[in-house]
Amino acid sequence: MKRRMNLRPMPSVCAIIGLVVIGALTGCATSSKSPAVKRESDTGRIAAAKKAPATQRPYKINGIWYYPLASAHGYRQQGIASWYxxxxxxxxxxCGETYNMYGISAAHKTLPMGTHVEVRNMENGNAIRLTINDRGPFVAGRIIDLSYAAAQKIGVARPGTARVVVTAIGTSAPRRTPHRYDTLPDELDRGNFSIQVGAFGDRDKAMKLAQALNQTYKDAQVLPTYSPRNQQTLYRVVVGKCTSLKTAETYENALKSRGFRDAFAIAQ
Structure with a gap:
């Protein structure tokens, strides 16, 4: 399902000059290598994208590209939940199922379909476990859209939104045995994370932004990703090498505060 969101223009690459303070964040490493596109890897990426299920392919909503995670293992995020x-x-x-607002389910922009998550309302401590079966919410600042019944159970329905923590606890897929992650909840913040700043169809534009970022951070990269829908390669600009999702989210918020409003943390 597609829901509306307010878009803000991407700032000029010159806006990055004032971001030196962000580079001091702990947990994010840098290197002296210049950004480069590994063009020899494009063929493999394209082949993999074509074989991926439709729900795992990059998709575009209101001019913004989203890239589903290959795995939900280790996923944990704090943010605003809403309901539809x-x-x-x-x-x-x-995913093709019929949405039932009185059932227990949720929509997420990038978690794989069939991911089982625990959603805990940080304002009252109530929690619920449910399965991701839809995409959304496409509203800035929101990380998950709950079904009406799920929202009622944890106290989100009446206020409309609430701050929550979403933790992946397992996954299932058609004709496969459900799998429960053996990672403890307090360890799910660990992993490899970066922040995506932009995505372009034009490689040169992506390189210019990466080079501007690289003047400050020395770790900006351009990652080519094939889009089956448009039958073209998109060049994603990412920055930061973080070992903690919490640190990556801090990095993301700092970038947004400096004008990169579409920046968001991604798992590598």
Whole structure:
């Protein structure tokens, strides 16, 4: 399902000059290597993207590209939860199921379909476990869209939104045995994370932004990703090498505060 979001223009690469303070964040490493596109790897990326299930392919909503995670293992994120109801009740979800606002489910922008998560309301401590079966919410600042019934159970329905922590606890897929992650919840913040700053169809534009970022951080990269929908390669600009999702989120917020409003943390 596609929901509306307010878009803000990407600032000029010159805006990056004032970001020196962000480079001091702990947990993010840098290197002296210049950004480069490994063009010889494009063929493999394209082949893998074509074989991926439709729900795992990059997709574009209101001019913004989203890249589903290959795995939910180790995923944990804090942010704002919302809910969706009668306007979508009875319609098809992104995975093909019929949305039931009175059932227990949720929509997420990048977690694989079939991911089991625990959603805990940080304002009252209530928690619920459910399965991701849809894409969304496409509203700035929100990380998960709960079904109406799920929102009711943890106290999100009446206020409309609430601050939550989303933790991946397992996954399942059609014709496969459900798998439960053996990672303890307090360890799920660990991993390899970066922050995506932009995505371009033009390689030169991506390189210019990466080079501007690289003047400050020395770790900006351009990652080519094939889009089956548009049958073209997109060049994603990412920065930061963090070993903690919490640190990556701090890095993301700092970038947003300096004008890069579409920056968001990604798992590598």
């Amino acid at each position: 109801g009668k306007d979508f009740h009875g319609k098809k979800t992104s």
